[in-house]
Structures are given as C-alpha cells and as structure tokens.
Amino acid sequence: MAKHLYLSLIPEALIASMLEPEAFGSYYAVGMQAHVRGEAMFFELDPDYRSDEFPFGLVDERLVIQPNGAPKRSLYLSIHQVLSRIPVAALGHLYLVTTDGRTLELQRSEYTPEPRPRLHLYQEFCPITPMVVSKLDPHDFSRAMTDPANPIHVPRIVFSELHLGELATDPLRGAAHDLPYSNIAHLRDVLVEMQGNETKAAKLVLKQVKEGVLYRMVQGGFYVGDQTDFAFYRFPSRDELENEHRGWWRSAQVMSLE
Amino acid sequence: MNEPVFWIAPIAALLALAFALVFYRGMVAQDEGTPKMIEIGDHVRRGAMAYLRQQYKVMGIAFAGLAVVFAILAWGLNAQSDWLPFTFLAGGLFSALAGFFGMQTATRASTRTAAAARTSLPNALKVAFRSGAVMGLVVVGLGLGNIVLWFALANALIPEGNDGEGVRMVLITTTVLTFGVGASLQAMFARVGGGIFTKAADVGADLVGKVESGIPEDDPRNPAVIADNVGDNVGDVAGMGADLFESYVGAILAASALGAAAFVAEPALQIKAVVAPMAIAGLGILLSIAGVYLVSTKEGATQKDLLASLSRGVNVSSALIVVAVAGLLWLLDVPNVWGMWGAVVAGLVTGIVVGRATEYSTSASYRPTQLIANQAEGGPATLVIAGVGVGMLSTSVPVLAVSAGTMLSFLFASGFDLSQMNLGLYGVAIAAVGMLSTLGITLASDAYGPIADNAGGNAEMSGLGSEVRARTDALDSLGNTTAATGKGFAIGSAALTALALIASYLEVIRIELVRTGETVLELDHGATITTAEATLNDFIDYFNVNLLNPAVLVGVLLGAMVAFTFSGLTVQAVGRAAILMVEEVRRQFREDPGILQGKSQPDYERCVAISTVGAQREMILPAVLSVATPVVVGLLLGVAGVIGLLMGGLSAGFALAIFLSNSGGAWDNAKKYIEEGHHGGKNSRAHRAAVIGDTVGDPFKDTSGPSLNILIKLMSIVSIVMAGVTVSYGLL
Numbered sequence: 001m002a003k004h005l006y007l008s009l010i011p012e013a014l015i016a017s018m019l020e021p022e023a024f025g026s027y028y029a030v031g032m033q034a035h036v037r038g039e040a041m042f043f044e045l046d047p048d049y050r051s052d053e054f055p056f057g058l059v060d061e062r063l064v065i066q067p068n069g070a071p072k073r074s075l076y077l078s079i080h081q082v083l084s085r086i087p088v089a090a091l092g093h094l095y096l097v098t099t100d101g102r103t104l105e106l107q108r109s110e111y112t113p114e115p116r117p118r119l120h121l122y123q124e125f126c127p128i129t130p131m132v133v134s135k136l137d138p139h140d141f142s143r144a145m146t147d148p149a150n151p152i153h154v155p156r157i158v159f160s161e162l163h164l165g166e167l168a169t170d171p172l173r174g175a176a177h178d179l180p181y182s183n184i185a186h187l188r189d190v191l192v193e194m195q196g197n198e199t200k201a202a203k204l205v206l207k208q209v210k211e212g213v214l215y216r217m218v219q220g221g222f223y224v225g226d227q228t229d230f231a232f233y234r235f236p237s238r239d240e241l242e243n244e245h246r247g248w249w250r251s252a253q254v255m256s257l258e
Numbered sequence: 259m260n261e262p263v264f265w266i267a268p269i270a271a272l273l274a275l276a277f278a279l280v281f282y283r284g285m286v287a288q289d290e291g292t293p294k295m296i297e298i299g300d301h302v303r304r305g306a307m308a309y310l311r312q313q314y315k316v317m318g319i320a321f322a323g324l325a326v327v328f329a330i331l332a333w334g335l336n337a338q339s340d341w342l343p344f345t346f347l348a349g350g351l352f353s354a355l356a357g358f359f360g361m362q363t364a365t366r367a368s369t370r371t372a373a374a375a376r377t378s379l380p381n382a383l384k385v386a387f388r389s390g391a392v393m394g395l396v397v398v399g400l401g402l403g404n405i406v407l408w409f410a411l412a413n414a415l416i417p418e419g420n421d422g423e424g425v426r427m428v429l430i431t432t433t434v435l436t437f438g439v440g441a442s443l444q445a446m447f448a449r450v451g452g453g454i455f456t457k458a459a460d461v462g463a464d465l466v467g468k469v470e471s472g473i474p475e476d477d478p479r480n481p482a483v484i485a486d487n488v489g490d491n492v493g494d495v496a497g498m499g500a501d502l503f504e505s506y507v508g509a510i511l512a513a514s515a516l517g518a519a520a521f522v523a524e525p526a527l528q529i530k531a532v533v534a535p536m537a538i539a540g541l542g543i544l545l546s547i548a549g550v551y552l553v554s555t556k557e558g559a560t561q562k563d564l565l566a567s568l569s570r571g572v573n574v575s576s577a578l579i580v581v582a583v584a585g586l587l588w589l590l591d592v593p594n595v596w597g598m599w600g601a602v603v604a605g606l607v608t609g610i611v612v613g614r615a616t617e618y619s620t621s622a623s624y625r626p627t628q629l630i631a632n633q634a635e636g637g638p639a640t641l642v643i644a645g646v647g648v649g650m651l652s653t654s655v656p657v658l659a660v661s662a663g664t665m666l667s668f669l670f671a672s673g674f675d676l677s678q679m680n681l682g683l684y685g686v687a688i689a690a691v692g693m694l695s696t697l698g699i700t701l702a703s704d705a706y707g708p709i710a711d712n713a714g715g716n717a718e719m720s721g722l723g724s725e726v727r728a729r730t731d732a733l734d735s736l737g738n739t740t741a742a743t744g745k746g747f748a749i750g751s752a753a754l755t756a757l758a759l760i761a762s763y764l765e766v767i768r769i770e771l772v773r774t775g776e777t778v779l780e781l782d783h784g785a786t787i788t789t790a791e792a793t794l795n796d797f798i799d800y801f802n803v804n805l806l807n808p809a810v811l812v813g814v815l816l817g818a819m820v821a822f823t824f825s826g827l828t829v830q831a832v833g834r835a836a837i838l839m840v841e842e843v844r845r846q847f848r849e850d851p852g853i854l855q856g857k858s859q860p861d862y863e864r865c866v867a868i869s870t871v872g873a874q875r876e877m878i879l880p881a882v883l884s885v886a887t888p889v890v891v892g893l894l895l896g897v898a899g900v901i902g903l904l905m906g907g908l909s910a911g912f913a914l915a916i917f918l919s920n921s922g923g924a925w926d927n928a929k930k931y932i933e934e935g936h937h938g939g940k941n942s943r944a945h946r947a948a949v950i951g952d953t954v955g956d957p958f959k960d961t962s963g964p965s966l967n968i969l970i971k972l973m974s975i976v977s978i979v980m981a982g983v984t985v986s987y988g989l990l
Contacts, residue, residue, distance in 0.1 A: 030854045099472025100854060178935055180942030211941055243724045250474035253940045
C-alpha cells in the first residue's frame with residue numbers, strides 16, 4: 001500500500017498516511033470517531049522527499065497496516081512551522097477539502113503575470129491568516145512578503161487572490177454592495193490609501209478571516225512562494241465548477257452559522 | 259331535478275374524475291428514469307404513504323369518536339340533524355381520498371418529471387403540470403360530486419313538512435351543509451399535521467445537514483433529506499388540497515343554503531338560487547379541463563415564458579368563466595341576473611388581486627423582498643424586523659380586496675339595497691364560488707410546485723447532468739412563484755368562504771329553533787314573528803347581535819385570541835418536532851461515520867417516522883382548540899357569542915394568516931435573492947442573516963399561516979353543526 005506525505009495548511013501539519021488524497025481529505029475533514037469537522041487544505045508532497053527537519057524514520061516504523069487490516073490513516077510528523085521547512089519544489093498537487101469532506105484537486109499551472117498594475121485583495125492561509133490589500137501582482141506579492149529585508153516577513157507563504165469587483169479600479173466610488181467581505185467601508189479606506197501609496201507593499205484589512213476559505217470569490221487561483229520559487233494552482237472557472245466538480249462546488253458554498 | 263342546468267354539476271364532476279384518470283395514466287406511462295432515480299422516488303413515496311397511514315389511523319380514531327358523539331346528540335338527545343353522523347363521515351372520507359390520490363400522483367410524478375427533463379423542458383412541464391391537474395380535478399370532482407349526491411339524496415328523503423317547499427329546501431341545503439364539517443376536520447389534520455411534518459423535516463435537515471455538517475441541500479447523505487421531500491408532498495399537496503377542498507365545498511354549500519333562505523317564500527326562484535352555485539362550479543370544472551390543455555412551453559423557455567404558459571391556462575379559464583357564468587345565469591333566469599353575475603366577477607377579481615398582492619409582497623422581483631435583503635446587511639435583527647414589517651404591511655391589500663369584494667358582491671346581489679340582507683349575503687357566497695370556480699386549474703398550479711421541487715431533488719440526488727438540472731431548476735423556480743400566489747388564493751378564498759359560512763349560521767339556527775319547537779320569536783320591541791318567516795334582521799334583533807352586547811364583544815375578543823393561540827401552538831410544535839429530527843440526524847452521523855463519507859446509506863425511514871409521530875402528536879392540541887372553542891362559547895355565550903367569536907376569529911385569523919405567510923415567504927425569497935449574488939451572495943454576512951430569517955419564517959409560512967385558513971373555516975362549520983346544541987343548551 002502506497003505511503004503518502006501531506007502538508008496540511010489548515011491546520012499546519014506534516015502528516016504521513018496510507019490513504020489516497022481524496023480519502024485522506026474526507027477523513028481529515030470529517031474524522032472517523034472523534035468527529036472533528038472543518039474545511040482543510042493540503043499539498044501532497046513528493047513521496048521521495050526526505051529532510052532532517054522531520055522524523056521520517058517514523059514513517060517506516062509506524063505507518064503500517066493496522067491489526068484489523070485497515071490502513072493507517074494518519075501519522076503526524078510535525079505540527080509547527082512546517083511550511084517554512086519544506087521547499088516549493090517538493091510540493092505536488094493542492095487539495096481543497098470542504099467541511100463535509102469533499103476534495104478538489106488542483107494541479108500546478110503556468111503563471112502569467114498581469115500586464116499592468118492594479119489593486120489586489122489577498123487571503124493568506126499559511127503560516128498566518130490575514131486578508132491584505134496590495135498593488136503587487138501575486139508573484140511580486142509573494143516575493144515581498146518573504147523578503148528578509150522586510151521587518152515583517154515569513155519564510156514562505158500560501159495565499160489566494162479574491163475578487164474586488166469595481167473596487168479594484170475605483171475604490172472610492174465603485175459598487176461594493178454585492179461583495180461578501182465584512183466591513184466594506186474599512187476595505188474601501190485601505191484600498192484608497194494603497195492606491196495613493198507608492199512605497200508600501202501591502203496593508204492589512206483583516207487579522208483573520210473567520211468565514212474560512214472564500215471559494216466563491218477566488219480569482220485566478222492559489223499561490224505558494226518564497227524568495228526563490230513560486231507556484232500557481234489554477235482554480236477552475238465557475239462553469240467548470242458547476243459542470244465538472246458540482247458535488248465539491250455545492251459543498252464549498254454551504255455556510256456555517258457557527 | 260326539474261332545473262336542467264343542475265345536470266352541469268354531476269356531468270362536470272364525472273368529467274373531472276375521468277380526466278384526472280386520463281392524466282394519471284398518461285403520467286404513469288412515462289419513463290421513470292434510471293434505477294437510482296427510481297430508488298429515490300420509491301423512498302419518497304414509501305415515506306409519504308407511511309405518513310398518510312399514520313395520519314389516517316389518528317383521523318380514524320378521531321372521526322369514529324366524533325361520529326359517536328354526533329349520533330348521541332342526533333338520535334339520543336335530538337339536538338342535531340339525524341343526517342350529521344353520515345355527512346360528517348362522508349366529508350372526511352372524500353377529502354382524505356382526494357389527498358390520497360393527490361399524493362399517489364405527486365410522488366410518482368416527480369421521478370417522471372425528472373426523467374422527462376433529460377429530454378426536454380416542454381415534456382417535463384407537461385408531466386409535472388398534468389400531474390398537478392390530477393390533484394386539482396380530483397378535489398373538484400369529488401367535492402362537487404359529493405355535494406350533488408348528498409343534495410339529491412336529501413331532496414329525495416326529506417319530506418315536505420307543514421311549512422311548505424320553501425322551508426323544506428332550506429332544511430335540505432342546511433342538512434347538506436354539514437358535509438363540510440368532516441371535510442373541515444380532515445383539512446385540519448392534513449394542513450396542521452402536514453405543516454408540522456414538512457417544517458420539522460426541513461428545519462431538522464438544514465440545521466444538522468447544512469449548518470453543522472456542511473452538507474448541501476438535497477444531498478443523499480443527509481438522513482432527513484427524504485423526510486424533507488416527503489414533507490413537500492404532505493404539506494403542499496395533501497395539505498393544500500384538503501384546505502381548498504374544504505373551501506370549495508364550504509363555499510358551494512353555504513351559497514346554496516343562503517340562496518334557499520333568500521327565496522324561501524318563492525320556491526320557483528329558490529331552486530334556481532340553490533342550483534346556481536353548483537352549476538357555476540360545474541362550468542368552472544369544464545373550463546379548468548380546457549385550461550390544462552393550454553399549458554405548454556418550448557425548449558429553452560425563460561422564467562417569463564414558463565410563467566406565461568402557466569398563466570395562460572389559468573387566465574383563459576378565468577376569462578371564459580366570466581362569459582360563461584353570464585350565459586348560465588341568464589339561462590337559469592335567476593332574479594337580478596347581472597347583479598349575481600357582478601358578484602361572481604367580484605369574487606374572481608378578488609382572488610386575482612389577493613394572489614397578485616401576495617406575489618408582490620413575497621417575490622424577489624419587487625421592492626418589499628429586496629428591502630428585506632438589503633436589511634440583511636445589518637444582520638439577523640434588522641432582517642427579522644424588516645420581514646415582520648413587510649408581513650404586517652402586506653395584509654393591507656388582501657384585506658382591502660376581500661373587503662371590497664365582499665361589499666361589492668353584497669351590493670350587486672342585493673341591488674344596492676343594504677336592507678336586503680339575505681340577497682346580499684347570497685351574493686357574498688356566490689362571490690366565493692366565483693373565486694373558487696376554476697379551482698381545478700388553480701390547484702393544478704399549486705400541486706405542480708412540490709412535484710417540480712421533488713423532481714429537482716431527484717435530479718440532484720441522482721447526479722443527472724447539468725442540462726437536466728437547469729431544466730428542473732427552471733420548473734422549480736416557477737413552482738416557487740405559483741406556491742406564493744397559491745397561498746394567497748387559499749387565504750383569500752378561506753376568508754370569503756368563512757364569511758359565507760357565518761352568514762349561513764343563522765339559517766341553521768332557524769332550522770334548529772323550528773326543530774326544537776321554538777316556532778315563534780319574540781323580538782325586542784315586543785312584536786312576534788314565526789321562526790320560519792323571520793328575516794336575518796329579525797334574528798339579529800332576537801339574539802341581540804350587536805357590539806354593545808357583552809356576549810358579542812367577549813366573543814370577538816375570544817376569536818382574536820384563538821387565532822393567536824392557535825398560531826403560537828403550531829409554531830412551537832414545529833420547534834419541538836424539529837428538535838427530535840435534529841437529534842436523530844446527529845445520532846445517525848455519530849453512530850455511522852460512513853454516512854457522511856458516502857459509504858453507507860442513512861436510515862431515511864426512521865426520520866420520516868420521527869417527523870410523522872411528531873406531527874400527529876403536536877396537531878392534537880390545535881385541533882382540539884379549534885373544535886372545542888365554538889362549542890364552549892356556544893354553551894356559555896349563546897348564539898350572539900358564537901357570532902362574535904367567528905367574526906373575531908375571521909378578522910384576526912385572516913390578517914394573521916396573511917402576515918405569517920407573507921413574512922415567511924418574503925424571508926425565503928430574500929435569502930434566494932442574496933444567494934443569486936446580491937449583498938455579498940452566499941456565505942456573506944447578509945446571507946447568514948437571511949438563513950436565520952428563512953428558518954424563523956419556515957413555520958410561519960408553511961405551518962401556522964396556512965393552518966389559520968382551516969381554523970377560521972373549521973370554527974364556522976363546527977358552530978353550524980353544533981347550532982342545535984347551542985340553541986338547546988346555551989346559557990345565554
């Protein structure tokens with residue numbers, strides 16, 4: 001039985017498992033007995049990836065078929081500062097898991113920079129989870145946020161871009177009525193400030209997005225990057241989601257009142 | 259029967275049943291789809307039948323007990339008509355039969371509609387609408403057929419007494435009127451029980467499925483999903499059918515009774531007035547059948563096209579009935595032909611205005627619902643406040659329309675002479691008949707809704723392609739519009755029918771006074787008049803029916819109180835039944851993790867059983883309240899108190915029913931409007947508020963609001979059948 005390595009972003013952890021990605025996603029979101037629930041996001045790692053940073057020896061020792069014949073579902077290898085210790089090159093497909101355990105696989109795609117600058121809204125997932133506004137495109141934003149010269153930086157970052165609608169071009173007067181973000185007035189203020197600011201790379205809008213992953217608003221896709229590497233995972237179009245991934249898409253739009 | 263146009267009624271009733279059979283066979287002959295679709299359809303049908311079995315069991319006990327009570331009152335204490343035990347059982351039986359046939363059809367039709375949607379939209383619409391027409395035609399066929407049958411039987415068996423043919427006809431029509439009590443009590447079981455079932459299942463499925471476990475709507479992993487689908491049928495097919503069956507027979511019977519009373523001294527004209535409502539209903543059936551054939555569409559039709567095709571059938575039937583009734587009344591040569599025709603038209607127009615007003619208040623295409631959606635940005639509190647406000651404001655147009663319809667029909671029929679009470683009230687009853695004359699096709703539009711809704715659920719659960727779901731979604735969306743107007747129509751017709759029943763109450767009192775030997779009435783100013791010849795004004799004088807009489811005033815207050823108490827009980831009942839469902843769904847998820855992973859099938863039947871038992875238990879108290887109140891008030895406050903009770907119940911119940919139905923409908927559509935992408939769309943703060951508003955509104959619009967229709971009619975009809983007890987044993 002194949003052994004897999006998964007880098008979980010929500011919550012951050014390195015997990016070895018005998019489950020295939022879809023089954024792992026379902027297990028990870030829904031649980032078996034403990035009934036843990038919640039959406040998840042994880043990369044599958046190159047199965048041959050090894051590093052002294054993690055106790056990979058445990059994989060051979062403990063990731064074995066259970067006495068009842070069932071595969072070992074999870075073996076946690078680390079739960080702290082995991083992303084920062086795994087290079088982008090080791091990352092395989094990205095998996096997005098809904099609260100009820102449906103999994104969508106995203107593959108690496110070719111990234112094409114945007115022709116001219118505009119305002120962007122980014123939702124970060126790992127290692128921190130704020131929502132920020134920037135004039136930088138995803139590639140440059142990734143570089144800026146991981147730049148050691150910047151007093152506020154992280155070693156590596158995973159994020160997605162969110163739709164801004166008319167606010168992307170006209171933050172002061174653009175219609176924002178149908179955007180789902182909380183405190184639109186504050187978002188407007190931040191966008192206006194960033195529009196006139198030539199030096200700042202990004203400005204915080206929200207410390208934490210309590211609504212989880214705003215799949216409906218994802219523009220382009222998901223990004224992971226650092227100072228040297230950058231990877232783009234294209235998110236399917238609305239039509240593709242409706243027609244080819246309908247089960248996942250319907251689950252992804254179910255809201256929680258909690 | 260010497261009046262030839264009478265035969266329109268039995269012929270039309272038979273034709274209605276024949277065409278219902280034709281449409282049913284046509285539907286059954288359609289392809290049922292894939293094995294998965296058939297399996298899901300079977301789950302829903304088994305669940306619906308399990309619910310009906312349990313409901314009929316409870317009903318059987320209640321009907322048997324009440325039939326024994328009526329038999330003792332009739333044959334033991336001589337306080338009732340001897341016919342009552344039989345008419346009561348027949349009314350209940352045939353209303354239940356209509357619900358049974360409707361459910362059998364609807365649960366089979368949804369699978370076939372989904373299957374037809376795989377090929378084309380016109381096919382799917384045809385299957386769904388003609389299946390809805392089965393319910394519509396069965397209701398009017400059984401309703402009118404029974405009226406005609408009992409009328410013929412009573413006409414043959416009730417002998418002419420010393421008071422002449424005129425009084426005999428009043429006795430016949432008031433005797434047949436008791437047929438309504440069985441239909442009314444059955445409607446109470448169907449509407450309240452169905453309403454509690456459907457919302458307990460819906461709220462339970464949503465709270466655990468969507469909110470706790472993140473499962474989307476109509477997902478087969480949700481154990482309550484089948485109960486939710488079953489609920490659509492028991493609430494909107496069986497419940498709505500029984501509600502309108504009661505209104506239909508109540509309006510025709512009350513109109514006949516009031517017609518007999520209005521012309522008691524002129525038997526030649528009297529029989530025309532008695533026959534006219536039945537013949538109008540018969541014409542309505544024929545035109546409804548014709549209207550069904552006008553409903554069709556083309557592939558790729560927009561929502562507007564679909565609504566236009568459905569409206570074509572209803573509108574053409576309504577327009578033709580206006581012309582046909584003029585001809586009928588002229589042929590029948592009733593007195594004041596054009597006044598009576600004006601009353602029918604007033605009823606029809608009232609129905610249309612109430613339906614449109616409901617659509618305006620609840621549709622996301624109009625300002626009130628958009629305003630609620632806008633207020634959602636402020637959170638659940640502002641959204642709830644906005645919904646309550648919209649619901650309250652929405653009462654104005656329907657109340658004004660029914661008031662105008664009542665006044666105009668009274669004036670038209672009485673020749674603009676307010677002192678002609680009998681003729682005027684006959685006009686009000688005829689207006690109710692006019693409004694309900696095309697029930698065959700209007701009910702088809704209502705019953706179409708849950709069929710299309712279930713077809714969408716079946717397509718979703720069966721994993722059919724996106725083009726099929728697009729077609730079922732279009733049909734479902736159309737069903738939501740017809741459901742809103744259907745509710746408005748049901749409430750409006752209930753109000754007019756209740757008015758007609760209240761008016762006929764005094765006629766029954768007359769019969770009971772004569773039967774118990776009180777043949778002379780002593781009026782306030784010392785004059786005396788024979789009971790048989792007394793006018794309605796004389797009765798009002800005799801029983802002191804005016805607002806300064808404390809018995810009337812107390813009755814009015816009690817009537818208003820009953821409407822609110824009844825609503826409170828039904829709203830709370832949904833909450834309690836929903837909690838049972840929530841616990842069951844949680845238990846299944848907890849004990850079998852494979853359900854959520856899609857590896858094992860949930861126990862759907864257990865959820866259906868829980869909702870069924872919960873609904874049956876919870877409907878007992880509201881049913882007892884609505885049956886016992888008029889009896890107790892009659893015993894304590896007499897005839898004047900009962901009239902006050904009925905007026906108070908009608909006024910408060912009518913307005914409250916509109917408020918509850920429209921606020922609930924508006925919250926529901928505000929949520930859908932937001933889900934289309936407005937105000938942040940799904941998962942936004944506004945959406946969260948809208949989901950809360952929709953959940954609050956669920957028992958309002960689908961349980962308490964529609965059940966109030968039954969309350970106001972049931973209290974009237976119970977008062978009518980217990981008139982003998984009130985006359986014999988009333989303290990005041």
